[in-house]
Amino acid sequence: xxxxxxxxxxxxxxxxxxxxxxxxxxxxxxxxxxxxxxxxxxxxxxxxxxxxxxxxxxxxxxxxxxxxxxxxxxxxxxxxxxxxxxxxxxxxxxxxxxxxxxxxxxxxxxxxxxxxxxxxxxxxxxxxxxxxxxxxxxxxxxxxxxxxxxxxxxxxxxxxxxxxxxxxxxxxxxxxxxxxxxxxxxxxxxxxxxxxxxxxxxxxxxxxxxxxxxxxxxxxxxxxxxxxxxxxxxxxxxxxxxxxxxxxxxxxxxxxxxxxxxxxxxxxxxxxxxxxxxxxxxxxxxxxxxxxxxxxxxxxxxxxxxxxxxxxxxxxxxxxxxxxxxxxxxxxxxxxxxxxxxxxxxxxxxxxxxxxxxxxxxxxxxxxxxxxxxxxxxxxxxxxxxxxxxxxxxxxxxxxxxxxxxxxxxxxxxxxxxxxxxxxxxxxxxxxxxxxxxxxxxxxxxxxxxxxxxxxxxxxx
Amino acid sequence: xxxxxxxxxxxxxxxxxxxxxxxxxxxxxxxxxxxxxxxxxxxxxxxxxxxxx
Numbered sequence: 001x002x003x004x005x006x007x008x009x010x011x012x013x014x015x016x017x018x019x020x021x022x023x024x025x026x027x028x029x030x031x032x033x034x035x036x037x038x039x040x041x042x043x044x045x046x047x048x049x050x051x052x053x054x055x056x057x058x059x060x061x062x063x064x065x066x067x068x069x070x071x072x073x074x075x076x077x078x079x080x081x082x083x084x085x086x087x088x089x090x091x092x093x094x095x096x097x098x099x100x101x102x103x104x105x106x107x108x109x110x111x112x113x114x115x116x117x118x119x120x121x122x123x124x125x126x127x128x129x130x131x132x133x134x135x136x137x138x139x140x141x142x143x144x145x146x147x148x149x150x151x152x153x154x155x156x157x158x159x160x161x162x163x164x165x166x167x168x169x170x171x172x173x174x175x176x177x178x179x180x181x182x183x184x185x186x187x188x189x190x191x192x193x194x195x196x197x198x199x200x201x202x203x204x205x206x207x208x209x210x211x212x213x214x215x216x217x218x219x220x221x222x223x224x225x226x227x228x229x230x231x232x233x234x235x236x237x238x239x240x241x242x243x244x245x246x247x248x249x250x251x252x253x254x255x256x257x258x259x260x261x262x263x264x265x266x267x268x269x270x271x272x273x274x275x276x277x278x279x280x281x282x283x284x285x286x287x288x289x290x291x292x293x294x295x296x297x298x299x300x301x302x303x304x305x306x307x308x309x310x311x312x313x314x315x316x317x318x319x320x321x322x323x324x325x326x327x328x329x330x331x332x333x334x335x336x337x338x339x340x341x342x343x344x345x346x347x348x349x350x351x352x353x354x355x356x357x358x359x360x361x362x363x364x365x366x367x368x369x370x371x372x373x374x375x376x377x378x379x380x381x382x383x384x385x386x387x388x389x390x391x392x393x394x395x396x397x398x399x400x401x402x403x404x405x406x407x408x409x410x411x412x413x414x415x416x417x418x419x420x421x422x423x424x425x426x427x428x429x430x431x432x433x434x435x436x437x438x439x440x441x442x443x444x445x446x447x448x449x450x451x452x453x454x455x456x457x458x459x460x461x
Numbered sequence: 462x463x464x465x466x467x468x469x470x471x472x473x474x475x476x477x478x479x480x481x482x483x484x485x486x487x488x489x490x491x492x493x494x495x496x497x498x499x500x501x502x503x504x505x506x507x508x509x510x511x512x513x514x
Contacts, residue, residue, distance in 0.1 A: 297505060303497035310494075322476040333479075334486045340475050341468060341491050349502045356505050 104198025129332025173397025180422025
């Protein structure tokens with residue numbers, strides 16, 4: 001099954017012409033046809049254009065015009081990212097017929113590396129509402145459960161073999177949470193590493209876009225292509241982008257891993273607590289040193305994050321809401337409108353809490369190379385729970401949107417119900433290479449990515 | 462508790478067309494966030510600001 005191979009492996013086969021881009025695309029389209037009606041991974045599938053592009057890539061590669069390891073590989077973008085000439089809805093009635101004239105910068109970067117647009121994945125409306133128009137993306141490990149939000153379509157597509165790689169956006173955990181629920185790798189890069197130009201904004205100070213992949217090496221490869229300064233996004237950094245794949249195999253002996261004394265290891269599902277204990281013990285076996293770090297503010301960030309995100313979301317949507325509030329789904333309308341009722345003093349108080357948190361995190365990170373924490377304290381819950389009264393899914397993720405630090409989730413096992421559990425690795429700003437290095441070392445001794453959901457011919461056990 | 466009338470007037474002032482149901486949902490969400498913000502700010506900024514009295 002090509003659709004379950006890491007893209008690093010597919011790249012080797014494409015380069016050596018053992019496998020053609022057309023074979024990969026054809027298999028994925030077959031999987032999409034079969035499982036998308038159940039999983040609701042995609043809002044739009046670019047069947048004709050991706051087949052044509054795959055044929056062209058095959059011709060180019062055969063003729064020696066090989067662009068690099070992403071050439072000829074299909075990519076699924078969250079339907080929040082602008083794609084030239086392809087409908088981009090943000091899962092909103094207000095944008096049903098919107099077809100951008102340009103690509104988002106990260107889409108453009110991946111296209112320049114030869115990736116082929118397979119389709120646009122399901123998202124909650126504007127990454128904050130619900131999935132009321134195109135069905136709810138559900139979890140391939142148990143379709144009665146949520147795939148997480150808001151990049152649930154990207155994460156469930158990769159997990160179920162309906163994509164080999166995808167992108168997601170993350171404002172409070174929206175790439176990492178669905179990736180953890182679905183058992184794949186999800187990256188929130190450092191603020192400023194990847195341009196947000198061409199993504200429907202939610203929160204100017206906390207939005208990010210990153211890869212969702214099967215393996216850590218795949219994520220490193222994709223983030224490499226997505227990163228870099230963009231004159232269209234004034235928040236991007238002009239720092240040189242290091243070769244993330246180069247340091248993957250350096251091992252972890254002597255590295256210091258920070259374990260927060262409070263909050264992140266409290267009130268975990270017992271299976272997650274045990275999986276984290278095993279993972280940390282295995283990393284110790286590889287030579288890392290575990291060190292306690294103090295992050296007492298970690299428990300106090302939810303309100304400040306809400307004030308920042310909702311105020312910024314309202315500032316982005318105010319004009320559209322005034323013109324056509326009725327076209328928004330109720331959840332998106334209510335959540336975004338909530339931001340209209342915070343005062344500037346409250347916004348600044350929230351910003352003050354963020355500053356204090358950043359100082360605390362900076363101090364803690366001086367002691368260590370990375371932090372390791374659970375991505376979530378629970379595994380995927382039911383779609384109904386998601387709709388009506390979800391627990392706090394940003395429980396362990398908002399902290400790094402607020403601080404801008406890079407963070408990645410990767411699978412660290414399955415609970416007693418056969419549902420994936422995620423482990424989060426957090427590095428210092430612009431040190432994604434360290435995050436990938438630690439994640440890759442763990443993945444070499446725990447290849448959870450080889451497990452496939454029973455729904456698509458694998459086994460949850 | 463936030464007064465619904467205040468929300469209604471503020472929504473109108475900002476040009477937002479929100480139903481009574483919308484305002485109920487917003488009120489229910491807004492109040493706990495505002496209270497929690499005040500609590501966490503007081504706790505975490507204690508000693509960082511000069512006394513105001």
